Amino acid sequence: MFATSETLLILVILPPFISFALNGLIPDLRKNKKTSSGISILAIVISALSSIALVVINPDTDIVFEWIPLTSFSPIIFGFFIDPIVLIMFLIVSLVSLAVQVYSLDYLREESPLSFGRYYTFQSLFAFSMLGFVASLSLLQIYIFWELVGLCSYLLIGFWYTRPEASRAAVKAFWVTRFGDVGFAIGMVLLWGATGTFFLPELFIKAPEISNPFLTLSLFLIVLGAMGKSAQFPLHVWLPDAMEGPTPVSALIHAATMVVAGIYLILRLFPLFELTLDPLVFVMWIGTITALLGACLAIVQNDIKRILAYSTVSQLGYMMAALGAGGAGVAYFHLFTHAFFKSLLFLAAGSLIHSLHTSDIWSMGKLAKKTPQVTALFLIGSLALSGVFPFSGHFSKDEILMWMHVRGFTLHFIILLITAFITSFYMFRAFFVVFFGKGESTSGQEVQEVKTPWVMTLPMWILAVITIFAGFQAGNFFNFLGLRLEEVHTHLEYLPLIVSILGIALAWTFYQGRYLSSKNVAISLSPINTALEKKFWMDDVYLWAYRYVLDGLSIVCGWFDRYLVDGLVNFTAYYTKRASQKLRTIQTGHAQDYLYGIIIAILLLFFLSILSPYLSPFLNEKENSVEFSEQIIQKGLQDDDD
Amino acid sequence: MSLYHILFLSFLVFSIGLFGVLSRRHVVGILIGIELMFNAANLAIVGIAWSMGVLTGQIIALFGIAITAAEVAVGLALFLLVERLTNTVYADKIDTMRG
Numbered sequence: 001m002f003a004t005s006e007t008l009l010i011l012v013i014l015p016p017f018i019s020f021a022l023n024g025l026i027p028d029l030r031k032n033k034k035t036s037s038g039i040s041i042l043a044i045v046i047s048a049l050s051s052i053a054l055v056v057i058n059p060d061t062d063i064v065f066e067w068i069p070l071t072s073f074s075p076i077i078f079g080f081f082i083d084p085i086v087l088i089m090f091l092i093v094s095l096v097s098l099a100v101q102v103y104s105l106d107y108l109r110e111e112s113p114l115s116f117g118r119y120y121t122f123q124s125l126f127a128f129s130m131l132g133f134v135a136s137l138s139l140l141q142i143y144i145f146w147e148l149v150g151l152c153s154y155l156l157i158g159f160w161y162t163r164p165e166a167s168r169a170a171v172k173a174f175w176v177t178r179f180g181d182v183g184f185a186i187g188m189v190l191l192w193g194a195t196g197t198f199f200l201p202e203l204f205i206k207a208p209e210i211s212n213p214f215l216t217l218s219l220f221l222i223v224l225g226a227m228g229k230s231a232q233f234p235l236h237v238w239l240p241d242a243m244e245g246p247t248p249v250s251a252l253i254h255a256a257t258m259v260v261a262g263i264y265l266i267l268r269l270f271p272l273f274e275l276t277l278d279p280l281v282f283v284m285w286i287g288t289i290t291a292l293l294g295a296c297l298a299i300v301q302n303d304i305k306r307i308l309a310y311s312t313v314s315q316l317g318y319m320m321a322a323l324g325a326g327g328a329g330v331a332y333f334h335l336f337t338h339a340f341f342k343s344l345l346f347l348a349a350g351s352l353i354h355s356l357h358t359s360d361i362w363s364m365g366k367l368a369k370k371t372p373q374v375t376a377l378f379l380i381g382s383l384a385l386s387g388v389f390p391f392s393g394h395f396s397k398d399e400i401l402m403w404m405h406v407r408g409f410t411l412h413f414i415i416l417l418i419t420a421f422i423t424s425f426y427m428f429r430a431f432f433v434v435f436f437g438k439g440e441s442t443s444g445q446e447v448q449e450v451k452t453p454w455v456m457t458l459p460m461w462i463l464a465v466i467t468i469f470a471g472f473q474a475g476n477f478f479n480f481l482g483l484r485l486e487e488v489h490t491h492l493e494y495l496p497l498i499v500s501i502l503g504i505a506l507a508w509t510f511y512q513g514r515y516l517s518s519k520n521v522a523i524s525l526s527p528i529n530t531a532l533e534k535k536f537w538m539d540d541v542y543l544w545a546y547r548y549v550l551d552g553l554s555i556v557c558g559w560f561d562r563y564l565v566d567g568l569v570n571f572t573a574y575y576t577k578r579a580s581q582k583l584r585t586i587q588t589g590h591a592q593d594y595l596y597g598i599i600i601a602i603l604l605l606f607f608l609s610i611l612s613p614y615l616s617p618f619l620n621e622k623e624n625s626v627e628f629s630e631q632i633i634q635k636g637l638q639d640d641d642d
Numbered sequence: 643m644s645l646y647h648i649l650f651l652s653f654l655v656f657s658i659g660l661f662g663v664l665s666r667r668h669v670v671g672i673l674i675g676i677e678l679m680f681n682a683a684n685l686a687i688v689g690i691a692w693s694m695g696v697l698t699g700q701i702i703a704l705f706g707i708a709i710t711a712a713e714v715a716v717g718l719a720l721f722l723l724v725e726r727l728t729n730t731v732y733a734d735k736i737d738t739m740r741g
Contacts, residue, residue, distance in 0.1 A: 489732070589740025592664055592672075592733055 009082055011050040012090055013135060016097075016127035019043035023121040039196040040120040041101050044127055046306030050093035055087050058480070064137060074197040080135040085332065089134040089161070090266065092339045093270040094255050097127045099459035101253040103347055106455040107354055109247055110409045119159060126152035128255050138190050139197040142192045146179050146184070146229070149258045156253060169241040174301060180228020181359040184265075190214070191480045198238035204271045212276055217271060222265070223286075230262030232320055232447065233290040235539055240297075242304040244284040247350030249303060255312050255346050256339035263335055263615040270443075272329050284324025284416045291317030293536070299429070300532040301496045304349045305432050310611035311385060312495050314340060314419060321416060322400040325368035329483040336477065337384070337470050344463040345381035347456070348374050354432070355451050361430055365437030373452055377433050380464045384430050386424030387500045394497065395471035401496050420496055424503030432511040495599075648689030656682035667732045669721045673714065680710050 019039045022029055029035045064079030101123055108116055127151055133145035158170030192198055192212060195206040207215065225233070231239035253259070266273065266283065273280050294314030301307045315338050322331035351374055352367065353359045368375045384391035387398065397420060404413040478484060486513045513518050522529045534540070586593075608615075655678055662675025684703040691699020717722075725731050 587738030587740060590734055591736070591739065594739075595664055599664070 004056065005057060005061045005082070006051045006063055008054050008057075008062060009063060009080055011268050012047050012054065012094065013080060013494055014042035014133045015046040016040075016124045016131065020121055020124035023117060023124060024348055026582070029525060030121060033113050033116050036113075036120045037101070040124045040254040041098070041199060043124060044098045047090075047127065047131065048098045051087070051094045051260070054082060055480075056093055058084065058087065062137065062234075066623070072196075074179065074199060074202060076140060077138045078141055079137045080132070081137050082135065082478055084266065086135050088272075088332070088336060088477075088480070090131060090335060092336060093130045093134065096252055096256040096339055096343050097123070097130075098464075099347070099463055100248045101457055103251075103350070103459045104248045105247070108246065108454050109351060116161070118275075118433050122152055122155050122159075123252075124251065126156070126258075126532065129558050133261060137200055139191065139203065140198040141202065142173050142183065145187055145379065146225075146261060146265075149253075150174065150181070150229070153177075153242070153258055155243045156249040159245055159249065163244070165552060168206050168353040169238075170242040171489065173238040173242045176235050179227040180225045180235055183221040183223075183228075184225025187218040190218035190221065194218070195610055199267070207272050207275060208369070208424055215272070215493050216276045216278050219269075219276060220282065220304065220585040222269065223279050226262030226265050226283075227286060228262070229265075230259050230316045231290075232262070232286050232314050232316065233293050234538065236290060236294065237535075237542060239313055240401040243309050244304070245307065247346055247353055248414050251343040251346030251350065254309065257344040258338065259316060260319070263316065263323065263331060265319075266323050267328050267332060270323075277313050280324045280326065282324070284321050284412060286407070287317045287320025287322070289317070290314070291321060291419045292415050292422075293317075295419045295426065295597055296428040296532055297535055299422065299530065301426075302361055304352070304364075304430060304434065305346075305359050306363050307361070308342070308345055308349060311423065313429065314423060315342070315385070318397065318400055318416065318419075322414060325404055325409055327400065327403040327407075329481060330403050331395070331473060332481070333477055334396035334400055337396040337467070340470060341381050341384035341393055341467040344372060344377060344460055344467055346386065347463065348381060348459050351452055351456050352462075354456075361433045362437070364434045366435075368435040371452060373457060377457075377460050378431060378435070380467055382427045384467050386504060387420055387496055388424075388504075390468070390471060392467050392469075392471035394500075395474050399474070402484045402493075405492055417496065417499055421499045421503045424500040427509045428504045428507035429511050432507060436501035436512055456596070486514060488497070547636060645689055645693040648692075649686060652682045652686040652689065654682075655679075655685065660730065667734055669691070669724065669731050669733055672733060673717050676717070677710065680706065 012213035019042070019473030022039055023036050024030070060081060062079055063078055064081070066075045067078035068076040070076065101120070104119065104123070107117055111119070126149060129145050133142060133149060136142040138146055149240060154170050154174045157173050158167045161170070189196075191203065191207075191210075194210045195203055197203055197206065228235045239254060239259065243250055245254075246578050289315045294310045294312075294317055298307050298310035298314065315334070319331045319338075321604065322328075322334065349359075352364060352371075356364060358364070380391065384393035387394045400414060401416055401420070404416060509515050510521075531537075565593045659675045659678025659680075659682060662678060663672050664675075666672050666675060684706050687699045687706070688703045689699075691697065691702075721731060724736065728736055730736065
């Protein structure tokens with residue numbers, strides 16, 4: 001059994017890498033749509049099947065070998081391991097990857113074979129990096145895979161790199177997450193400096209010996225990395241822009257998997273966080289603020305993908321808040337359900353964008369009759385996100401809210417409850433406008449046919465089925481993790497559900513029943529509306545900082561480099577050249593002139609050799625050469641005598 | 643007649659030869675200067691050997707004279723070629739080694 005589970009572990013992680021290597025290294029495979037996508041999908045199918053097999057067996061195994069042997073520290077370990085947390089992440093990553101890769105077959109149908117192959121190459125690399133990330137055993141290895149998923153995110157956001165918005169968004173995502181990653185790197189090295197190991201089990205044993213302020217500092221820095229990756233306030237600005245990438249990419253990377261890497265990192269290092277509470281309180285506040293902020297910003301967005309992006313920011317805030325309140329289990333459950341219903345929402349939105357060639361919700365409308373299938377799918381996703389019974393989002397969000405309530409974080413509980421209300425409002429605002437709206441901005445043009453081939457609908461239905469039934473598996477989920485699901489019975493038990501339904505009702509009043517005009521409300525609340533539309537000027541602040549602080553610094557550095565460093569080099573070179581030009585004139589080409597030089601030199605040496613006995617007191621030679629050689633001769637004679 | 647006289651003569655001949663090499667413009671003049679320096683060296687060798695009462699110096703000098711003859715032949719051949727290539731036999735007109 002032991003050997004089997006190790007093989008299965010390899011079968012989960014390695015196939016996407018092999019697919020990446022094949023597609024990446026052999027251009028003939030990449031240039032053919034069938035082979036590139038076929039290899040990639042085959043690899044992820046193997047991964048998904050192996051993940052499911054592993055979940056069924058639920059073994060406890062690892063593959064570990066020494067990577068860098070060190071003498072004065074513990075050796076640096078490279079290896080993969082499995083525990084229930086890893087297995088659930090395996091399941092999420094491989095299943096959503098599979099769904100997205102199948103879906104992309106049709107979504108990217110119009111791409112040229114070359115960029116189609118490039119897409120699947122990156123998809124395979126991403127699947128490998130994410131699977132490797134979740135199963136990593138050492139902090140250094142986590143960091144390597146962390147950067148790899150960041151790289152894939154960059155490459156896939158900028159997939160349509162000829163569009164300036166896309167390449168700019170890719171660079172922005174890379175920069176902002178990088179800002180957090182610097183914190184992660186420093187925190188990681190600080191921990192290594194204190195304990196001398198990157199190996200997680202060893203780290204957890206040695207961690208209590210670290211002095212408290214030091215540990216707190218390193219954990220704060222690691223949280224910074226998690227905030228960058230998981231788009232937490234104030235580093236959330238990259239995620240909405242990341243929607244410039246293809247929609248399946250948004251579904252996979254920017255909703256289900258990569259953005260939860262930050263949550264997962266804190267979850268993995270939870271034994272460290274339990275030793276010192278300040279970082280956790282910080283995480284809870286950041287999460288709560290992000291949840292509210294993301295939800296508020298989602299209200300005023302007109303782009304369906306941006307609405308979903310801000311809702312992702314908001315839901316990630318929920319997870320962070322739960323983590324900060326010590327609810328690692330409930331946060332992980334929300335991560336699990338969110339991965340499925342959010343990727344479902346993205347894929348459903350993608351199928352609309354794919355057919356209508358617009359992502360503006362006001363240009364859509366009246367789609368309910370044209371495509372009942374997508375309407376149903378989007379409705380399932382929206383209800384799950386809003387937390388309506390019996391969809392999975394209801395259970396996980398309930399768990400988080402109840403956790404906050406029972407643990408006595410009343411302020412956070414209230415903020416998150418308001419967020420839940422706003423969540424269902426903006427989600428159903430989008431739903432009503434897109435599927436039942438009048439299509440106001442289409443300028444007389446009739447809404448086109450929505451084409452939904454089975455390659456697109458099948459992955460969505462699978463995700464939808466998981467979305468519907470995953471919620472009831474909460475008990476099994478917590479058992480699997482070795483936790484106990486807390487049955488909470490308070491008078492507030494039904495409050496989240498009521499709040500969600502109120503939000504839906506409000507959205508209906510505004511956008512479907514039209515008893516209230518959203519425009520009038522927007523005008524009467526114009527300061528708030530402006531602030532929301534300007535995204536609280538966050539982007540402007542960053543731009544200002546970039547333009548004046550960073551550019552100013554760059555100008556100073558540039559001046560220093562150009563005039564002082566380069567100046568020194570150029571000065572030396574210039575005078576060397578001048579001296580050479582002078583010197584070359586003595587090279588006349590006449591053999592007799594050279595002979596003069598030789599003879600003068602010989603005469604100089606001759607005179608020096610004559611004068612040297614008289615000069616030696618001035619030359620400050622400690623050893624008189626004649627005496628020294630005499631000593632050597634005498635020593636040699638003595639040796640001969642022996 | 644002592645060794646010092648001989649060495650002084652050798653020094654004089656060597657210096658005259660060196661002066662010839664450095665100052666003559668015609669390549670044959672330079673070659674004659676080189677010959678003078680060679681003979682000065684031979685003279686010094688023979689003189690020293692004579693003062694020590696051995697014959698080795700004379701033998702070396704005989705070898706030296708033979709080599710000098712060969713060297714003169716090579717030198718003259720070189721000058722012929724130089725004349726053919728540069729149309730001159732004056733050393734100050736030949737500056738192809740100029741940097």
